Amino acid sequence: MIYFKRNLLFLLFLSFIIISCKSKTEKKSSTETEEFSVDQQSVKKIDIHAHYNYERDYLPALFNKWNMQGILVDVSIADSVGVNRNWNEYVVHAKAQPDLFFLCSSLIGNGIDELDFAEKQIERLKVEIKEGARMVKVWKNFGMVTKDTSGKFIQIDDERLKPIWNFLKERNIPVMSHIGEPIQAWRPLDDPNNPHYPYYNDAPEYHAYKHPEIPTYETIITARDNWIANNPELKILGAHLGSMSHDVSMVAERLDKFPNFYVEAAARFGDLVGQDSEKVKAFFEKYQDRIMFGTDYGNYTSQQSISSEELKLEEQNLDADFLRLWGYVATKDSIVERGQKNIGLGLPVKILNKFYYQNAADFLKLEQ
Numbered sequence: 001m002i003y004f005k006r007n008l009l010f011l012l013f014l015s016f017i018i019i020s021c022k023s024k025t026e027k028k029s030s031t032e033t034e035e036f037s038v039d040q041q042s043v044k045k046i047d048i049h050a051h052y053n054y055e056r057d058y059l060p061a062l063f064n065k066w067n068m069q070g071i072l073v074d075v076s077i078a079d080s081v082g083v084n085r086n087w088n089e090y091v092v093h094a095k096a097q098p099d100l101f102f103l104c105s106s107l108i109g110n111g112i113d114e115l116d117f118a119e120k121q122i123e124r125l126k127v128e129i130k131e132g133a134r135m136v137k138v139w140k141n142f143g144m145v146t147k148d149t150s151g152k153f154i155q156i157d158d159e160r161l162k163p164i165w166n167f168l169k170e171r172n173i174p175v176m177s178h179i180g181e182p183i184q185a186w187r188p189l190d191d192p193n194n195p196h197y198p199y200y201n202d203a204p205e206y207h208a209y210k211h212p213e214i215p216t217y218e219t220i221i222t223a224r225d226n227w228i229a230n231n232p233e234l235k236i237l238g239a240h241l242g243s244m245s246h247d248v249s250m251v252a253e254r255l256d257k258f259p260n261f262y263v264e265a266a267a268r269f270g271d272l273v274g275q276d277s278e279k280v281k282a283f284f285e286k287y288q289d290r291i292m293f294g295t296d297y298g299n300y301t302s303q304q305s306i307s308s309e310e311l312k313l314e315e316q317n318l319d320a321d322f323l324r325l326w327g328y329v330a331t332k333d334s335i336v337e338r339g340q341k342n343i344g345l346g347l348p349v350k351i352l353n354k355f356y357y358q359n360a361a362d363f364l365k366l367e368q
């Protein structure tokens, strides 16, 4: 009996040692994950700004690897023939991959002078909300491209759009706003290391510096700010850091002023890398409930139209892009993004979870 009791005591002692050792190692690893080496798979992610028009055999596995879902963001662009959209492709893709993708519809100002413009748009949006739209995107053609019949560029705070905002407020549908362009669009682009050099080289029609008829950056941003202020119950997500990506202080000013304003960072990581990492880190810390992850990545051709080698390369590039962006926000490693060099932000896991997932899930009211 005594022998048994001794054995029992010994066993208890042994298990105490094991438990205390275990808790020590657990404690150590959780301290480490506060700052560095967070497992990129354990952080859930939503890419709130994606453009995957077509299915890819590799996408489900790649998105699962990154623990990621995406919002397929439609854009309305007009040419001489009419308005072009990708809505139908996105609906097909989201239906085929309902665990991966959600939908965002879009709005353009063409036809704004017609008396039933707002009514017609609302009817269309009702249908698209039924089809799954959780957000509506307005693009830079408001402010920079589309004119009304009087020849004036239509700004986003135009009174004729008001019934549409009221409808979206009632339905609790937020708006993604890509209004204006980065400030560099209004400046000469001589430096190939400018993060926006390749884009304006490819799309000179949006390089406002060369088109003096396009309203100024200040005019467009002021109209955008008026619109946010005039619709305090409408939730607005400023795409591309609200077109103020060159200076996080300008973004901070708007986030302070407008409680209904949020931002996402798609295609503007180069501008962030170009700023002081301590300043950007403080920005992410202060506004940790208002900044979301977005990429602007996507595809524009069907899988059948590209070779298996191209497909493999596409997958590898996408994986490398996700890893590079992760490296910037989650580690303090060196990074080169769009010609800009710096070290990463090394954000704590609590902020990474909000930036990559929770803020978008709350904003779009996604089932979790």
Ligand SMILES: [Zn+2]
Residues within 6 Å of the ligand: 049, 051, 073, 296
């Ligand atoms: Zn986009």
